[in-house]
Amino acid sequence: MILSFIVIPLSIAALLPLIGKFSKKLIPDLLTNAALAFLLLNSILLVKPILNQEAIIQNVNWFGEKINLQVALDGFNLFMLFTISLVSLCISLFSIDYLEHYGHKAGFYALLLVMIAGMNGLVLVPDLFSIYLFLEVAAISSYALVAFGLGYDELEASFKYLMLSVVASAFVLLSITIIFGMTGSLSFQAVAQGLQDLNARYVIGVCAAFFIMGFGLKAALVPFHAWLPDAHPSAPAPISAMLSGLLIKVSGIYALFRITFSVFGVTPLLSQVLMALGTVSMVVAALLALGQKDIKRMLAYSSISQVGYVVLGLALGTPLGIAGGLFHLFNHAVAKGLLFLNSGSIQHITGTRNLEELGGLGKRVPITAGTNLVGALSIAGVPPLAGFWSKLIIIIALIQAKQLGYALVAILASILTLWYYLLIQRKAFFGKISEKWSKIKEAPFWMSAANIILALICILVGVFFTPLFKTWISPAAQALARGIQQVLMWGI
């Protein structure tokens, strides 16, 4: 059932604080991972119906009484659900060992599940105000999770994140208010139809600008990125992976492109603005990443840069560009999830994230070093790893659309990406090992296992990318490329 993506994590999150009273580790670990494994399986089982029908509209009755719990599933949001379930399951597996020194596992898992329910809800609801509410569900739990360690840096980063996120929410809400005032409706379909009838280009432009500012802040696009390099490194590693791997994509990219493509209908001007923002993010964040000494801070800047690629591909608006953008979204979610978890392993092993203090770790911790290399090369776009194909598709799409300037910048930014990821490799894993790291051991079992699973996905998706592309990416890209026709055919 589609609603299980929201109901199951919320229900388990409500139970976990009580369960945590008598079982602080085992049952919370089991329950959370089992729930996420079920959601992953559920998303895989929904592929066939979506390939057959293109969209599923499901309405739920409450003991025979008609209520409005309507969800709309098409290729685009199923692809997002699959990505969320897959990456969050690996993150949850990693947390089994990683949270040992934090404690209070039940509370952590409960907030993590609420965040996942919020993201799933945001992806499933066909209504502007419900999107805003689920955005807040995911955001509130993420503020608490960033501050989970309760240290000064965590609390400061969480507060900064909260303040900028509130500004983002205000812009989103303002735009929703204007649209509601104009069309008298909030559902995607009615709003899309209403805006077509009104033909109010300038007001739609203002609403689109507010959405770009709001969701751009959530997605941390340059120049709305100031909060991310503080918030993501300060959080515990699994939360950094959630935020960089999933949250900025769901509450930023998904929401922005679902609304601009499926509700407003993308215009050439809107497309150019988004492409420019994507390109600026790609280059500026890559240059900023080069100067970082803290691994997680470097990864945070890298996230901004890679989100730029996703935005550039999606905003291009051609079927190939959208497919490339979505494929890169998936690849980045997996690889960045891997790299943030891996940075957690490094910190767990050595007690530091400072690249200047590390060196030669590869000889002592081959699993951590090997998986880091795979994630880094995948994001940098080295063949035959997954990231290579997605970047290649985006660049081919740009060349096909005669956007040669953007294509050139994308290639150059990719070289910059490779440069700073090789810096991590050289400073942390290669070279002569320092005396103080001579007795370090590999990360605990579940932490290494999560890293290995994500690294294997990076490799296997790269080698066998055609079936994944046909099953997940193509239906998602088609759903988005249909524009407002997609929501008009839902018949809600």
Add this chain to the structure above:
Amino acid sequence: MVIQVLLLCGLIIFSGLAILFKDLLKAALSLAVASLFLGIVFFRLNAPYAGVFEISVVAGLITVLFILTIALTKKDGEVEDSKLVKVAFPLFFIIFLIIDGLVMKSLLLKVPTLPSGPETGSFGEVLWKQRTFDLVAQIGVILAGVLAVLVLFRKKEDDKDE
């Protein structure tokens, strides 16, 4: 008309009190009362959706979260009285009124709108039968808020292993 003006006056007075009260609990309750006034204004203007959102989210949910957090906070940090707030709030309010009077009215009249019938239904019908998903999301918001309070105000002994 008189009731409408009284409601708006109540809204402004309690909003002001929410900012000026030094006691956080009183400030939170003032904000809730202000939201209640605003919710009633929405209902009277035939906008039950907005009324439902305002009363359930701001007056209900957010107040609960504020009071929970205040209850869990120790009384060791005295809040310093800021003169800036006393000056800044009325100044901001006056500037807002001027901008509102000069710009917003003419701008809003230019925004095209679709003719739509007034929203119908009681509070319960709107919330339960038309905006059910928002109810689910609000449960999520409450849960996130409560869990955040539990996790961020946890005691060290909670972290001991089993």
